[in-house]
Amino acid sequence: MKVRQVLCSLLCSLLLGATCAGNDLSKRKLGKKKPIDEVGFSWMEGTWYSCASRRLFNLNGEVSRIERKDCSGSALLDVNLLENDDANHVDLKFGWPERCVGLGLSERSCPELPLPDGCDDIVNEHISGWVSRPGFTGVEGTFYGTASFDPTKQDEMTFYADHSVYLEIDDNGKCNLASTQAAGVEDLDEATCRRGNPAGSMMYCDFHIQEVRRSSGMIFTTSLTYALVLVKDINDCSYCEQ
Numbered sequence: 001m002k003v004r005q006v007l008c009s010l011l012c013s014l015l016l017g018a019t020c021a022g023n024d025l026s027k028r029k030l031g032k033k034k035p036i037d038e039v040g041f042s043w044m045e046g047t048w049y050s051c052a053s054r055r056l057f058n059l060n061g062e063v064s065r066i067e068r069k070d071c072s073g074s075a076l077l078d079v080n081l082l083e084n085d086d087a088n089h090v091d092l093k094f095g096w097p098e099r100c101v102g103l104g105l106s107e108r109s110c111p112e113l114p115l116p117d118g119c120d121d122i123v124n125e126h127i128s129g130w131v132s133r134p135g136f137t138g139v140e141g142t143f144y145g146t147a148s149f150d151p152t153k154q155d156e157m158t159f160y161a162d163h164s165v166y167l168e169i170d171d172n173g174k175c176n177l178a179s180t181q182a183a184g185v186e187d188l189d190e191a192t193c194r195r196g197n198p199a200g201s202m203m204y205c206d207f208h209i210q211e212v213r214r215s216s217g218m219i220f221t222t223s224l225t226y227a228l229v230l231v232k233d234i235n236d237c238s239y240c241e242q
Helices: 002-015 119-126
Strands: 046-059 062-070 075-081 089-099 136-146 156-161 164-169 175-179 189-195 202-215 218-231
Touching: 075 218, 089 156, 089 189, 089 202, 089 218, 119 164, 119 175, 136 189
Parallel strands: none
Antiparallel strands: 046 062, 046 075, 046 218, 075 089, 089 136, 136 156, 136 164, 156 189, 164 175, 189 202, 202 218
């Protein structure tokens, strides 16, 4: 019996890098990694501020605007975990400017500063990062994503959106939140966000947004591409130091 145990121990050492406690190898306890679907994306939840951004804006196939901003500190993203979930399903709210004419808004309906009373609450809750610009309004899309089972993608998530809302001034001079009506030929808006550091306090996001609008018998096609560096605390933004 002792000879058998010695042989078993030698076999374990050679093949498994460990010794046998007995002659039943099935009882050997192997270390287990945490299942992928238990890792979760709770680090992503919260408000994210712009540390650095690049934006490319196309109108009807022509580049109309290229922008680069560092250390703006604007609150650009609000990320929430879906309720009663294991932190693997996320919704993300992202705001961007869009031409009022493309949404069929008249000059009177296009919001400009100073905004009417009561607008601040709507802007703060629904139009993240909106900054007034003549001829533009704020649009916000809600993107949804789910965690991949791919082990190489446990620090990133891809999001999609097919619905958005925008700010307008109604006939009574009050702020109103209206829904966009997709033309039916748009691609889904898409975003990919990836953890930027082990602490989860920095994140890289890339957005592609396509909008097709019909207004006054004309068709407007816009394409927005964003590259963002986001932080939960603007004091952690290295671009502010450059």
